[in-house]
Amino acid sequence: MTRIVGIASGKGGAGKTSAAVGIGFALARAGKRVCIFDADLGLANVDILLGLSPALTLEDVLFKNAPLERVLTPAGPGVDVIPGRSGVARMADLARASRMRLAREFHKLSGYDFILVDTSPGISRQVVGLCLACSELVVVVNPEATSITDGYALIKVLKEQGLTRPPMLLVNRSRDERLARSVFERVKAAVQKFLKLNLHFLGQVPWDETLSLAAAKQRPVLEAAPAGSASLAFMRAARVLSETAFAPKQPHRFFDEAVVRAMEQPRLNGNGRAAPAREPPLPAGSLRDLEAAMALLDGLEGLDDHSTLVQRLAAARATLRRLRDALRKTSAGGAISSPPRAQAVVLSRNRSMAEVLVEVAEAAGLCVTQPPAGTRPDLAGKGLRLVYYDGDPGELGHVLAGAGSAPIVLVTPRGHLKGHPESLGVAEVVEAPFRVDTLVSAIRRHAPAGL
Numbered sequence: 001m002t003r004i005v006g007i008a009s010g011k012g013g014a015g016k017t018s019a020a021v022g023i024g025f026a027l028a029r030a031g032k033r034v035c036i037f038d039a040d041l042g043l044a045n046v047d048i049l050l051g052l053s054p055a056l057t058l059e060d061v062l063f064k065n066a067p068l069e070r071v072l073t074p075a076g077p078g079v080d081v082i083p084g085r086s087g088v089a090r091m092a093d094l095a096r097a098s099r100m101r102l103a104r105e106f107h108k109l110s111g112y113d114f115i116l117v118d119t120s121p122g123i124s125r126q127v128v129g130l131c132l133a134c135s136e137l138v139v140v141v142n143p144e145a146t147s148i149t150d151g152y153a154l155i156k157v158l159k160e161q162g163l164t165r166p167p168m169l170l171v172n173r174s175r176d177e178r179l180a181r182s183v184f185e186r187v188k189a190a191v192q193k194f195l196k197l198n199l200h201f202l203g204q205v206p207w208d209e210t211l212s213l214a215a216a217k218q219r220p221v222l223e224a225a226p227a228g229s230a231s232l233a234f235m236r237a238a239r240v241l242s243e244t245a246f247a248p249k250q251p252h253r254f255f256d257e258a259v260v261r262a263m264e265q266p267r268l269n270g271n272g273r274a275a276p277a278r279e280p281p282l283p284a285g286s287l288r289d290l291e292a293a294m295a296l297l298d299g300l301e302g303l304d305d306h307s308t309l310v311q312r313l314a315a316a317r318a319t320l321r322r323l324r325d326a327l328r329k330t331s332a333g334g335a336i337s338s339p340p341r342a343q344a345v346v347l348s349r350n351r352s353m354a355e356v357l358v359e360v361a362e363a364a365g366l367c368v369t370q371p372p373a374g375t376r377p378d379l380a381g382k383g384l385r386l387v388y389y390d391g392d393p394g395e396l397g398h399v400l401a402g403a404g405s406a407p408i409v410l411v412t413p414r415g416h417l418k419g420h421p422e423s424l425g426v427a428e429v430v431e432a433p434f435r436v437d438t439l440v441s442a443i444r445r446h447a448p449a450g451l
């Protein structure tokens, strides 16, 4: 019975290859037969990391009739590697006839207990196809705002494309167990609430220099530094993985599904560019995505990038954009949202905050304009003024002067303003950090054309 485990991350450099090799060797040490399939299109480096020099790659099996045994490269006791290289990119070029032959070839892999599929970073169709063809999925994140939100984005896109089994989360480069746990709890809460999917904790791997020392020696870390903290962490993760409930999958079915999904992708034309496809409409639900991304980070202390509120909001917003792009790439998208009616003008000297306010106002259904920073409210155009102000409280009156009858929703850092600025024409104050739904309600309450 073979378990086929995809290892993926939204962000590059999260530690997928280190995890595939580390967990692979740890499983082998526990008596399992392991195959690591290097399916990273951009940076296929499992062979380099392990000092292997494979003569053949997956491409030779797919297109040159090479038997699979000649491609399986022994990497240590109980561990073989399939170097994917360009073979992975060319999967979509297979003819139906050769798929029948390949089914026989890949059936030979059914002697393995585990096939670990090391994927490319990001949420390309290729990654989505490979992950969905696997029977299990490990998502690797680091304790950084962007890595966490990108990991969530990946799970979301996979869910939209048909993922039903709960993925596992591995928190890599974590300072300690507590931080890793709190990252996991956040992601799990968001995945449960917004995606209606469960999430399992595979474990945490601390930052450990033995990983790069082992890489420099081109040896697996479990052999180069078996008592190092990374090796011990991979052993723990391998134990958790072994004990997790699973549904086995025939390896030839995995490859066939991966090929079929690759075939669904846009074909490359003679210039190596994807043939132009009809642009699908934007998926709906962007407000929920933004809320989910913010829920992942709100209140999460001790992240490695010392995220300030604004950085976290910017990370959440970036995730929202990636989600939209990924959904555009991988599906026909959802319904088109109804055309915006009310107008809003966002005024903020802080660019990241301005971007967040634009995003929230658009998600709330308004048509937003953003004049150059420093524009006076009275010159800014029509509609609700959505203003972020963290300057001298005494100068707020001057800043807001002349907005006329336009309603103003003012966003300020918590406790920044003393007293109530209603006399300045402010309809409502929203203090940051704010919950997205709080700001959305305020915008909707005061937007000129009743939303």
Ligand SMILES: Nc1ncnc2c1ncn2[C@@H]1O[C@H](COP(=O)(O)OP(=O)(O)O)[C@@H](O)[C@H]1O
Residues within 6 Å of the ligand: 009, 011, 012, 013, 014, 015, 016, 017, 018, 019, 121, 172, 173, 174, 205, 206, 207, 208, 209, 211, 212, 215, 230
């Ligand atoms: N826990 C860790 N501690 C120290 N260095 C790490 C850790 N995890 C990964 N690295 C290093 O980070 C780099 C990227 O890791 P890698 O596993 O190749 O990421 P990915 O495959 O996701 O791109 C490598 O140089 C690796 O040695």
Ligand SMILES: [Mg+2]
Residues within 6 Å of the ligand: 016, 017, 018, 040, 043, 045, 118
């Ligand atoms: Mg890698």
